[in-house]
Amino acid sequence: MRVLFATSEVAPLIKTGGLADVSAALPAALSGMGVDVRILLPGYPQVLKALPHLQAATNIPIQPGFPAARLLASSLPNGVPLLVIECAELYERGGGAYQDEHGLDWPDNALRFGLLSKIAALLSCADSPLDWKPNIVHCNDWQTGLTPAYLHFSDGAVPCVMTVHNLAFQGVFPPQIVTELGLPAECFQPDGVEFYGNLSFMKAGLYYADHITTVSPSYANEIQTDALGFGLQGLLAYRREALTGILNGIDTTEWNPATDPNLVHSYDATDISGKSANKRELQKHMGLHIDPDLPLFGLVGRFTPQKGVDLVLEIAPQLITLPAQLILLGNGDVEMQRTALELSHHYSGQISAYVGFDEALSHLIEAGADIFLMPSRFEPCGLSQMYSQRYGTPPVVHATGGLIDTVLDCNAASLEQGVASGFVFHSMNTSSLLATAQRAVMAYHDKKIWRTLQHNCMVKDFSWRQSATAYYDIYTQLIRR
């Protein structure tokens, strides 16, 4: 089985969120099962710089509407082969994968990700310039959403899977882009790529893919509803026979408190004593009062309404009176960043915020915090709450999407059954969040309950094993068909 895995970000080369982690770990898990998988990725400067041994793989014939491009070959640190699209005009510039230095979307994103989609399709059909030909192409989110559409209008195309990591981002562009990107005008209709008068990359993927997956079973149901379908619920409900929710796994090598180089002391489920040294280091590093007994809340994530960061900022002054401490790591919304820094300044020693992206610090927070906060309004899967459980840091989560599928509320029954692994609240408001945080603090002060909870969390199997098999089975069915 040969799989082309097309993605717009992959850890550790370029990362804005969980898609990057999944794009590194799922292909590695598939490789481990004997699948010949190659990742296709744009050649951003961060990628070219991090890969010193890039080799020219092939020139891509000029694609109408796109600048010239070349394919370079390399591999990820985990060994998975990479195909990098070299196109200086579209990818080699400062800023990030999707936005410039000021957080504004690149104005040519349709072209940038149109090219990624186009090349993924080209490598998966009869006129591929590469000798290696996949028998499945796996697309991820809107940035590769046009691939299934291009394939639909190509000869000798292989089956394609479209994975929705987040339906909130859809890649919607003005209608004239359709022909500029070399798509036939006939696909610009409701039964096609048209979405309220515009071109939607995400809709194209959902409409033309042979199979759709999303990253948790609960989210697979939620995206068929008005509340979380972002306008695509009708199409998703219509395609429900071809839609499967497969829970993400985590990279248990990268995220392992027994071997994590970002920690000052390692620990594991059999001996968790080393966790306290990480708490001390975290308190010191973030300028908090060093106190081993005060419960320390941690939050790592994009500062967006999706993540419910606004609720945390609102309750922060009350949270610390429980009493407790709070650490925030994230970036995004300018207003949220400002509030986080203000709180940090005003409650210095009790609240500390770092605005920016810091991989090492994210690991230290997962390990050094006592309780992880993830009150997302919606969450397709969420990886951070799985990392926190593996690090013995029970999460407080809102009952939505993948959070429901990965966290079991701590109560008498779940403790009795040995399955309690965090704290779940159901109403998305500050009083429910605060009450649940308070419940977590009470449990924290009961040493016996807390040790049980931490142990339950740490022994859970969040590996990719089962989920990679689920993808493998879908690929197999599509190839047989």
Ligand code: ADP
């Ligand atoms: P999402 O993909 O919606 O952002 P996930 O929980 O799936 O949410 O994945 C988030 C990933 O990004 C995790 O690996 C998390 O540690 C990381 N992350 C988010 N924000 C930051 C940040 N500011 N610094 C470091 N890592 C971050």
Ligand code: GLC
């Ligand atoms: C998206 C989602 C997140 C998910 C990640 C990886 O960014 O917001 O919930 O874990 O993709 O699939």
